[in-house]
Amino acid sequence: MNGPTGKRRCHDMAMIVSDVIMTLVREKARDGKVSLHDLERIATLIGSGSMVLDSAYVHQEEACRKFHQLPKGNVGARSNPFHRLMVRPFEHLLAGDDLVLRRDYLPHYFEFLEHALEKRFEAFERHCRTIIQALMVIHGNNLTWDQFYADGRTVKTLQGALKLLRAYLDGPEGQRVWHACMMRPMGDLPQPSVGQVNHIRQVLLETARGLEAAE
Template sequence: MSTCAPSRDKRRCHDMAMIVTDVIMTLAREKTQDGKVSLHDLERIAALISGGSMVLDAAYIRQEESCRKFHQLPKGNVGARSNPFHRLMVRPFEHLLAGDGAVLRREYLPHYFEFLDHALEKRLEAFERHCRTIIQALMVVHGNNLTWDQFYADGRTIKTLQGALKLLRAYMESPEGQRVWHGCMMRPIGDLPAPAMAQVHHIHQVLLETARGLEAAE
């Protein structure tokens, strides 16, 4: 399947135009003479369509809800395939991954996630499971309109970030944690060379400062 193919939901929203077109073409064929339709007949067809019909009324009712849901989806919706805990642990330095103030390219994030595996060990699975539980609870309220910003702002999410960063900070400040941090982060990935020491250090400091700030707010 082509990667440029429109989504199924978006095609469904355009079904209304197809239904209207089918009705117009059916009426036009009835008025056709020698393969032509007069302007007067087209105006009558347009007036008939704009006045509504049982066919179009039923079609509008059928399409309205699905189209409204699709077009009202806000930017940044939570995807079922996303790892909410990974997203949460990137949040402290997310602003440093893009734009004019970018410090580190997103392509290096797998190294960071590998470091999290070392730092949190068995606790990692519990954090991931807890974040998915929060997502499920929020979806009961927001449905498919749930955004990442709503997830980040939830009190349960903030407490989860506090707990995870507290553990992360303790590990990062230990000799082993410092060694593993550099071992994980100071590596090339794909066609990209290893990041500069200053880049990795900047991310390191942001994580520590965020952890201290959240601990002070407890």
């Protein structure tokens, strides 16, 4: 509910009330002073309402209602849910203090996934979209990615995809394709180091093993 000045709309409401109070205080002031009795009368007047305040209250109520009716979800209709799901295991390594690999390199990872999963890649993508559609029946436009990730069907999908990925990476072809895809520069960015791509690979394998153990 923050406006362009950084204030909340409720602060605007408080300013309106303050302006009315100060106007009444100035009218009652004598030699720059206001008696306690006059302040109590002003407070009573404010509490009982006035045309100025009534209008302000109605305007604020409408503004707040519109704000709270806005969709709170962040799952876009044109998003790629399977892409996002397959990044989830190492998402924490793409930014912040734990940065291992910049997001700019993710297209190389998605290219690897298409090699590894082949036709199943599109099937996984369709399945993830089906899950989102089912969740939107419940949550509507308030559906968030966290709700998608936490859904049992999504967890099972990630489990199945990583199991296939792990089997592929265990073979010589998978290792060759992994390095061929991941060890490339991206635009003006240099080629990632072996340590960087191996770290991502290790996290994927550990996540796969963890999900398999939880079956």
